[in-house]
Amino acid sequence: xxPLILSAYTLVSALGRGLDATCAALRERRSGLRPCDFxxxxxxxxxxxxxxxxxxxxxxxxxxxxxxxxxxxYLGLGQDGxxxxxxxxxxxxxxxRIGVVxxxxxxxxxETELAYRARDPDSGELPAGFSYQYAHNTYSVADFTRRLLAxxxxxxxxxxxxxxxxxxxxxxxxxxxxxxxDAVVVGGVxxxxxxxxxxxxxxxxxxxxxxxxADRRRNGISIGEAAGFALLERPLPGMAGIALLGYGESxxxxxxxxxxxxxxxxxxxxxxxLERAGIAPGGIDYVNLxxxxxxxxxxxxxxxxxxxxxxRVPASSIKxxxxxxxxxxxxxxxxxxxxxxxDGFVPVSLNTVEVDPELQGWIALEPLQRxxxxxxxxxxxxxxxxxxxxxxxxGP
Amino acid sequence: MxxxxxxxxxxxxxxxxxxxxxxxxxxxxSYRDAPLAKLQATRLPAAERRRAxxxxxxxxxxxxxxxxxxxxxxxxxxxxxxxxVEVIDRIFQELATVERQISPTLFHNSVHNAASGYxxxxxxxxxxxxxxxxxxxxxAAGLLEAAVQAAVEAMPVLxxxxxxxxxxxxxxxxxxxxxxxxxxxxxxERDPSTLAQLQLQWPCTDAATAMADPALEALRLxxxxxxxxxxxxxxxxxxxxxxxxxLDGGRGVRVHTTP
Numbered sequence: 001x002x003p004l005i006l007s008a009y010t011l012v013s014a015l016g017r018g019l020d021a022t023c024a025a026l027r028e029r030r031s032g033l034r035p036c037d038f039x040x041x042x043x044x045x046x047x048x049x050x051x052x053x054x055x056x057x058x059x060x061x062x063x064x065x066x067x068x069x070x071x072x073x074y075l076g077l078g079q080d081g082x083x084x085x086x087x088x089x090x091x092x093x094x095x096x097r098i099g100v101v102x103x104x105x106x107x108x109x110x111e112t113e114l115a116y117r118a119r120d121p122d123s124g125e126l127p128a129g130f131s132y133q134y135a136h137n138t139y140s141v142a143d144f145t146r147r148l149l150a151x152x153x154x155x156x157x158x159x160x161x162x163x164x165x166x167x168x169x170x171x172x173x174x175x176x177x178x179x180x181x182d183a184v185v186v187g188g189v190x191x192x193x194x195x196x197x198x199x200x201x202x203x204x205x206x207x208x209x210x211x212x213x214a215d216r217r218r219n220g221i222s223i224g225e226a227a228g229f230a231l232l233e234r235p236l237p238g239m240a241g242i243a244l245l246g247y248g249e250s251x252x253x254x255x256x257x258x259x260x261x262x263x264x265x266x267x268x269x270x271x272x273x274l275e276r277a278g279i280a281p282g283g284i285d286y287v288n289l290x291x292x293x294x295x296x297x298x299x300x301x302x303x304x305x306x307x308x309x310x311x312r313v314p315a316s317s318i319k320x321x322x323x324x325x326x327x328x329x330x331x332x333x334x335x336x337x338x339x340x341x342x343d344g345f346v347p348v349s350l351n352t353v354e355v356d357p358e359l360q361g362w363i364a365l366e367p368l369q370r371x372x373x374x375x376x377x378x379x380x381x382x383x384x385x386x387x388x389x390x391x392x393x394x395g396p
Numbered sequence: 397m398x399x400x401x402x403x404x405x406x407x408x409x410x411x412x413x414x415x416x417x418x419x420x421x422x423x424x425x426s427y428r429d430a431p432l433a434k435l436q437a438t439r440l441p442a443a444e445r446r447r448a449x450x451x452x453x454x455x456x457x458x459x460x461x462x463x464x465x466x467x468x469x470x471x472x473x474x475x476x477x478x479x480x481v482e483v484i485d486r487i488f489q490e491l492a493t494v495e496r497q498i499s500p501t502l503f504h505n506s507v508h509n510a511a512s513g514y515x516x517x518x519x520x521x522x523x524x525x526x527x528x529x530x531x532x533x534x535x536a537a538g539l540l541e542a543a544v545q546a547a548v549e550a551m552p553v554l555x556x557x558x559x560x561x562x563x564x565x566x567x568x569x570x571x572x573x574x575x576x577x578x579x580x581x582x583x584x585e586r587d588p589s590t591l592a593q594l595q596l597q598w599p600c601t602d603a604a605t606a607m608a609d610p611a612l613e614a615l616r617l618x619x620x621x622x623x624x625x626x627x628x629x630x631x632x633x634x635x636x637x638x639x640x641x642x643l644d645g646g647r648g649v650r651v652h653t654t655p
Contacts, residue, residue: 105508112488116565125568133570137477154643155644157530160509174548199503200503202503251516253519264522
């Protein structure tokens with residue numbers, strides 16, 4: 001496929017606001033995880049909470065979109081000059097030629113959780129001020145993003161659980177390939193809420209320690225939150241930067257909340273991404289893993305990775321830094337992968353002390369400084385929904 | 397963008413399948429409101445069928461109507477404004493108690509792509525599966541996504557659009573009249589079983605096409621998936637025509653239908 005350049009990109013996560021903060025943490029081996037202090041969740045676990053979301057106020061006239069998820073989106077759109085770069089693209093292409101595809105799994109449902117607690121004891125009604133459309137509904141964050149950036153191209157929210165924001169890249173590519181758009185803002189925003197914290201606990205998938213991807217003693221995820229965005233467009237002659245070179249999508253046809261044990265769907269997604277990119281497995285220099293630190297995900301993903309790459313390619317997960325940011329996991333991985341390519345380094349698999357001897361792949365325990373031409377970035381979700389992306393350098 | 401339509405499914409009150417809906421939309425039978433027939437999800441293994449929600453079963457049943465034996469070979473776009481409304485109500489009820497015991501099944505059934513995940517299990521399909529929302533304009537957004545996918549990837553894509561009315565107390569803040577499911581099988585090439593040609597034009601600033609019959613217009617406005625009715629009516633009439641479907645921001649999609 002034709003490469004699409006990421007002419008702007010940014011990320012806010014537990015590592016901090018923007019690319020510099022993210023890069024610094026990745027290089028200094030500084031995790032963003034902390035013991036769970038989210039509302040009254042009272043869980044024995046660690047979380048990747050973003051500082052200061054509570055203090056964010058949305059600008060007029062979009063303050064009716066107020067909810068934790070859209071505040072996080074607003075924080076994200078304000079970093080690294082992202083909104084300004086989109087504004088410049090709007091002048092270049094026209095507002096109607098720029099689409100918006102944003103992934104989220106839980107949107108603004110935290111507000112609904114709190115509203116249910118505050119129901120009127122007699123009527124059962126939700127309190128005044130509850131907004132279904134602008135907070136709760138899955139589309140809310142895409143709508144907010146579209147309006148904030150004053151874009152008029154097609155807009156939609158993708159919600160395929162933890163692959164949502166990787167899926168946004170595939171959808172964004174197609175809008176451009178079909179000629180409907182000249183550029184697309186893709187991304188993902190997912191914020192902490194009690195449904196996911198208590199839900200993953202019920203599934204016994206939450207670790208009581210900072211998550212340890214690929215470790216022999218790994219025992220589950222740390223839940224995080226993040227907002228990340230990228231502006232995709234066709235590179236003009238002479239333009240240099242990081243580009244989306246391929247994407248692959250598949251489903252497992254196996255189970256709602258467990259991956260296929262042989263990693264069949266994951267392998268299909270990676271193979272399809274490589275094929276679209278026109279790159280053989282030997283041309284990949286780094287695999288940025290989904291790497292959630294559950295027993296089953298890391299084992300299945302390892303089988304898929306080694307089936308394609310053997311143990312020749314260094315691989316790592318950033319979940320030990322950011323936690324599992326669910327609907328934003330895809331964009332968090334994508335941005336981390338772009339930074340790795342830009343700066344020529346492989347981040348370590350943080351918190352991994354002893355690699356599980358049952359895993360066959362090369363898990364990076366020490367940071368590697370090396371030029372990376374092409375890298376794969378994975379995101380897999382409930383419903384057996386898998387997406388792999390291939391990124392690389394383009395231009396002079 | 398030119399696509400070919402090779403299958404249609406519909407499940408709504410008084411419109412149990414395409415045969416029934418076609419007669420009503422051609423004016424050969426009058427519309428009569430009636431409760432949905434029992435949802436089946438026949439292709440799901442028994443254990444999954446017990447766990448699947450009514451929302452998921454609606455999506456699976458209408459999807460199967462549209463693609464039958466081709467189920468395992470088509471990519472899918474599942475489009476729903478609200479997704480698993482019944483499950484999330486139960487979770488929110490539970491989260492408001494002191495115990496806060498969420499069952500694991502309840503939680504994994506709560507994701508927006510639950511129906512899509514069950515479809516993959518039911519059919520054994522490992523084809524790409526999209527799941528999206530665009531509030532009231534979910535049908536048009538889903539149609540655009542499915543059409544773009546079929547055209548760019550040169551493969552058949554099944555669009556499944558479905559919504560159930562939310563439960564109280566959300567219902568007051570998101571009033572939907574009735575459940576509605578619609579499915580369209582799109583492909584890039586005409587073949588002997590093609591039902592119609594669709595040509596999509598975006599953007600289009602004309603007002604969305606409405607239904608003349610007040611009961612059908614109420615169905616159209618009462619559920620985001622019901623926004624498909626003008627397109628279904630054009631297809632039922634089997635003539636060359638055009639309908640406009642609204643999209644957020646006033647820039648809709650014009651769909652030209654040709655037999």
